[in-house]
Amino acid sequence: MIWIRFRITTLEDLHVGEGINKAGLYDDGAIKDAKGNPAISSETFKGLLRQSLLELCGQAEGSQKKEWRGYYRMLFTFSGQNSPDITVDVDTNTLGEENYIIHTFTAIDDKSRTAAKGSLRSIECVKKGVCFDGCLSYNSHDKNSKSLRSFLEDGLCNITWLGSYRRRGLGSVKIDILPEAEPPVPKFVSGSDKPTGKVALLLRLKDDTTIAGAGEQGNHFLTLDHIPGTSVLGMLRVAVGAACPENLDLLGGGCRVENLYPVPEAVDVLERSREEWVVPYVCPVPMSARSRKVSDMYKNVRKDRPHWCFKPEGLDRLETLLSCDKSSDDKTDDSASKSFAGGYIVYCGENNWRFHKPSQNLKLRNAIDSRTQKTEKNSLLTQDSLEKGNRFLGVISFDDSENAVRFIKALELVANRIRYLHVGRGSKPVEIARCCHISAKIDPPRQSHKGGFILTCVSDVIIRDAKLGFSRSLDPRLLDEILGLPAGTLVLKKEFSSTRIIHAYHGLAGVRRFPAQAISKGSVFVFGCENPEDLPEKLAKLEEHGLGERSNEGYGRVVVNLDLLQNNAGKTKVVTYNPEPSPLAQQHEELHKKKDEIIRELEAIKTDEAKGVKTVCLRLFQMMQRGIDPQLMRSWLIKGTSKDTTKKYFEGIVPVFDKYLGEDRKYKEAFSLALKEYGNKKEKR
Template sequence: MAYIRIEAEVIGNIVIGSTPIIANHIESADSISGSMLRGALAGIWSPDDAGNEDFLSFFCRDDIRFRGLFPIPSGTDGTDFLTNSHFPFQMPLSAFGCKYDAGMGRGGHGFIDGALNSLAAGMTCPHCHAPLKQCRDTSYYYMLSGKPKPITTKKEIYIYHGTERSTKRAKNAALYSYTSVRNGERFLGWLTGTQERIDCFWKRLRESARVSMKNDSEIEANLRIGRAKKRRGYLRCTMKKIAPDADREETLHPLFSREANPKLRSDNRLIIMLQTPAIVYDRLFRPLTTLRPDDFFSESKLKDKVTEVNGRTFSATTVIDGWSGVHKLPRVPEIAVAAGSTFVFTLNTAAVDHEGEALEELKKIQADGIGERKNEGYGQILINPPFHRGEGKWLP
């Protein structure tokens, strides 16, 4: 698998599209979906080449997978993040934190992992003895010195109030507010595909898109993202094509990095967490709201070697919608299993006896993902990520 790494910085401010939480307020999302990234890259393509065979294979088929852009720390912390090849992990729904002061860092009371501790839901905070609540936000973290550190996306709130000049009264539907991602915030993401298709995409990107070349393996481009993209800021992106032999270092690949690489636990538990929402249907084309071993391992050699742990599923649903720039119409909403959903399985001892083979299978499963629209970044999974490698004790 070959890939292109994208480092992005917000210039101005952007509103990453999301469903209004109330009628006249829009809350910007913390990450940029693969679908939105795909549309932004297609938007800088030359109109003369839009719709040809290469364009369709890149943007409408599964030749290139747009993994999306995830938040990373800003400023010098962001530079250290990239230098040390950290990975931005989605916070799992199995995390339980203090009802009044959940969170890591800045005085937060921390979390306990319900996937490893069956008593987490009934415990109290060790700092203030308040009851615990399940983490349901879309925050991210990365590992620093063996401990999870939160990634905070800084935002600003804007209020718009329009008035009629003649009456000095508010216009109809002219009072609303929104949050936007602040200037200087940074994101990290990837495009993946076979070496042949990535090379072809890179060549066409240099020839057909509105980009500037830094060198043979590095391109700069400005992408318009989110709502009212013509009136607000943009993303200044640096795209780097990673050489094939760089995979051996296991430092830059989004799914095989040292932090995100699947690892086997001593208790043979497999804890699978959704990094992005997963759109999965059953045989009757009904959307699934939770996932079982067959949904992950149906085509794997581990199919008959994984069993579900009862009572250790932490899942939620979300609705995936959006706007089709081609048809100028809303996209059909789809029910998906939400990002952060966590599923606990057990790997039997026969598979663990062949640890190397089991790990290779887990890497393939993690790299491929699950469900529909994987080329738009949906269905990305992580197997035994760092949050789930402890013993179920209080973190950090």
């Protein structure tokens, strides 16, 4: 495997645009990561590398030209599976308090040679001096890997510009190749001392990734918020086939894969003892669950501070968000609640419930005309992406525990030889963060539902009706037959469900599968029955084996009598806010402290009527808003003290004015805020 580390140093301000404006600030913002730090899209950088290598091929001569063109075709095939993986991260040591700068430009009218009307444009740029560290990895099967490595290094060093507005002096960069080093390999823990045939797989996205569940809708690409079992099987087969093809039989009929669902950074495989390793229980939020409204959660928040000064606490706790569960609670009024609109519940045991949604972003993209190198007309499209760093957890089950041992060893070879798995549009790299034997999953709390049971779909369910068509709901008669119950035993009392179309591609055969209609994950069905004695045993088997078709690909997983209300309902916790520890928030806090201090001094002015002082304060505030010189304002105050009718109002304000708006005017903004607030303050009756 070829592993190249490099460093990008910005010599001028850099603009890699995200295509989204911020009203009143700029027309095109810079790409940022989840923490708001500068970022460079790996897609953008890979495109520049491709262009750079093509330029080198054009400059080469003789046998070298033939060799380099062969390398170029090998690196950038349309399959994408054999293209280099590139990750670029900002060096936080080169960041300062202010890392962005706004540049403004205009277009020149050819006739008048002045700025064209309506052409003013502002863009957000990364300040020069910020550095980025990058890694390029490539699974090379070529005997001349040293020559290929040299070709890639020359291509990297040939890149001297990044981003847009290069003709206006932006985007100049320098790329240095760092000393060779062995690529870091994830350390796999063995997990449970007694393999049970169950393997926990935890993956981390190394780039923004779009996992398409369907084709393009208009000019917009949607992304799934999880990694489907079909995609998991596909990427494992490709990786294992490339690293150790003798182990491909592991991913056949004796292997059952779950959907990989997103989990927070703090969630991982849990070690209870040497023999007992467990994974948290993760499932979609049931459609019957209702969330508390924002107005109910966000109480006692200071209204005189902007929202960006504070950070919420408790929004990842189910007890903070959950209002009621309509599948088992008919009495609670849900008019004061709303839908969760997606998301996942993570149960870590001991009443530790978490709510999690994977972070996403929106990208604007367009097609480039290869002849003119300009944007094609009507080619703009938008694309949802899961942000880099999102983690996904699931379980892979094998019929034989020995196969589970072989599978972990095969993934160790994948991590050593190939480094990454690949998933989504463009085959984005995915890191194996954890792979180990587990003994079981943490079992979530169950409720005792008298006179029936509640069935929640943990994954999409593909099931056919009596006419072999795809069912849009769970027919009680069909479920009677599946569970082996007498006809008419079950009665559907409530239903909270939806459906979606499943699109898939058969990687082994190389053809698209026919679309299938499925009952969406999170759907809830409440059945009534007389509770036969063997019903719990039959429902347990249904949970274990799944419901409907393609259960080995993650479809058809269900849970019975999930109890969300245990230790969650009826809580009165309120989202609390603490000051955000940032320089901007600290400046804002100091500004308002000084404002409150000035108001106290204005309130201390001794006069018979405070209304007159407030009128003078409002007049001063209006003058400051108009930009009148402070010397003129002071002259107006002195003139007011010379009149007997207004002297008592003006003479107390003069020393406060001189203190905060005299020679040292660093408190000008605080003084202005104090004048406005005190002038509009109503007297208590």
